[in-house]
Amino acid sequence: MRRLSELQAVHELLFADYERYQVALMDRDGARAATELATLRARLATHAAVEEAHLMPLFEALHAVQPREGAGPELFAAEHGKLERLGAGLAEGLAGAHRAGEPLDAGVALGLIERGFTFKHLLEHHTQREDRAFYPVLETHVADWGAVERAELWARLDAAGAAASGE
Numbered sequence: 001m002r003r004l005s006e007l008q009a010v011h012e013l014l015f016a017d018y019e020r021y022q023v024a025l026m027d028r029d030g031a032r033a034a035t036e037l038a039t040l041r042a043r044l045a046t047h048a049a050v051e052e053a054h055l056m057p058l059f060e061a062l063h064a065v066q067p068r069e070g071a072g073p074e075l076f077a078a079e080h081g082k083l084e085r086l087g088a089g090l091a092e093g094l095a096g097a098h099r100a101g102e103p104l105d106a107g108v109a110l111g112l113i114e115r116g117f118t119f120k121h122l123l124e125h126h127t128q129r130e131d132r133a134f135y136p137v138l139e140t141h142v143a144d145w146g147a148v149e150r151a152e153l154w155a156r157l158d159a160a161g162a163a164a165s166g167e
Helices: 004-026 030-065 073-097 106-143 147-165
Strands: none
Touching: 004 030, 004 106, 030 073, 030 106, 030 147, 073 106, 106 147
């Protein structure tokens, strides 16, 4: 039986995307950094869209019955929004610093790396919050569903993920 926590595996991919972005900055390769950052942002947007459209309504209903301190639905949505805004800020900073065919200035690259720490720390915090509260609550709830209900949910999640990622 598939588990909803499988969706959390995307966070490892996000951290790998972020690391490749930072390595490209360390190499002063603005074009490669921009590509890696775009991959990261697209993957994050897909993941957030699927969670918010298909899992958040379930979580909100469960939270209304049994609230968990520090794990309100509004926090997860706010974190998704803040991650998107921070990612956009990183992309804007990189776009303003990158000149085609030229390596990034070392000081600029360092500044972009340091600027990204806020993004990385929020992504770590968000991942931990989902690991501790969001997915365990949903797993417990969905485990009580019948096989048909679970299959229908997975069909919706798989279709939404494919649609959001352009597959």
